[in-house]
Amino acid sequence: MPGFPSPFGDSDDDLFETYDRFNIENEPFPNEFLEDHDVLAGREHAAFHRLTRELFEERKVYDMTFNYNLARLNLDTRHRNAGYRYAVEDSEADDAVEADGVERVLRAEFTPTTPFCPQTHTLTIGSFRAWNGLSERHEYDLLRVRADPMHHKSEEINAQLAELEETYVETGDVEAEPEDSPEVGSTPMERAMQNEGSSRGSTDAPF
Numbered sequence: 001m002p003g004f005p006s007p008f009g010d011s012d013d014d015l016f017e018t019y020d021r022f023n024i025e026n027e028p029f030p031n032e033f034l035e036d037h038d039v040l041a042g043r044e045h046a047a048f049h050r051l052t053r054e055l056f057e058e059r060k061v062y063d064m065t066f067n068y069n070l071a072r073l074n075l076d077t078r079h080r081n082a083g084y085r086y087a088v089e090d091s092e093a094d095d096a097v098e099a100d101g102v103e104r105v106l107r108a109e110f111t112p113t114t115p116f117c118p119q120t121h122t123l124t125i126g127s128f129r130a131w132n133g134l135s136e137r138h139e140y141d142l143l144r145v146r147a148d149p150m151h152h153k154s155e156e157i158n159a160q161l162a163e164l165e166e167t168y169v170e171t172g173d174v175e176a177e178p179e180d181s182p183e184v185g186s187t188p189m190e191r192a193m194q195n196e197g198s199s200r201g202s203t204d205a206p207f
Contacts, residue, residue, distance in 0.1 A: 017075040019050045026077060028111035030085045033146040037087035037107060048086055048106075049074060051138060052131070059130035063119065070123055073113075082113045084127075089144070097142060099169045106140040111148040120147050121157050128164060133174040142169065 017023050022042050030039045040048060053071040056062075061070045074083030089096055089105035097105050108127065112120045124145050131143035145161050147154045163178035 015077050016072065017077065019053060019071075019075065020046055022046045026080050027074060028081050028083055028085050028109070028148070030087065031109060031111075031148055031150075033109045033144075033148075034085060034087040034107055036093060037090050039085065039087040045086060048138070049084070052084070055130045055134050055137060056127070058134065059126065061123065061126040061130050063123065065119065070127065079113045082111050084108050084110055097144070097169065102141045102169060104140045105142045105144060106138075108143055108145045109148055110145065112151055115150050115152050117151060120151050121153070121160075124157060124161060125164065128161060128168075129174045132168055 017026055022045050024041070027045075049071060053069055056069050056071050062068065063070050063073060066073070066076070071084075073079060076082070085108070087107045087109075089107050091103075091105075108131070110120065110124050110127065112123075124147050128143065128145040131138070131140075131145070135141070135143075142165070144165055147157045147161075151157065167176045167178040168174050
């Protein structure tokens with residue numbers, strides 16, 4: 001008896017763009033974190049996003065609502081304008097990173113499916129640790145990550161991401177926790193994921 005394709009798994013390929021194609025109508029609009037920087041598009045975006053898929057698979061950065069690798073959200077035609085956009089940082093910008101050994105910086109801005117997405121906090125931190133924890137796989141010295149301002153807790157989330165970024169630049173340890181990190185209220189889903197990770201004792205997850 002043939003099975004029915006799941007709306008959340010990998011079997012509904014007709015609902016997804018391919019990783020080799022850049023369709024501007026299905027990609028998030030680059031907002032304030034990427035403004036005035038060299039936003040990736042076309043082949044450059046597609047190439048880095050293919051690498052992102054590999055890194056997220058290795059570090060298990062998964063959207064638990066849809067049960068797939070977070071990189072696939074960009075391709076999901078049911079959720080247009082959600083996922084990641086990237087931009088090469090302008091080193092002359094007022095908020096550019098100035099640190100020894102940090103010359104090439106890529107910015108990544110995450111747009112969730114809704115303003116109240118319960119996973120944005122966990123997913124952006126997981127993305128930060130995946131990209132920077134596997135930095136030998138790409139050409140950038142630092143990946144900076146922020147949540148799109150459409151999310152209702154973007155300010156708190158981005159403050160914590162900025163603290164993680166500063167700690168990583170200072171220590172070189174992507175797992176290091178910053179002192180006096182701003183609190184971001186966790187959701188029941190995030191607490192469950194954290195408890196599950198602790199109980200299993202896995203070293204694969206990035207958070």
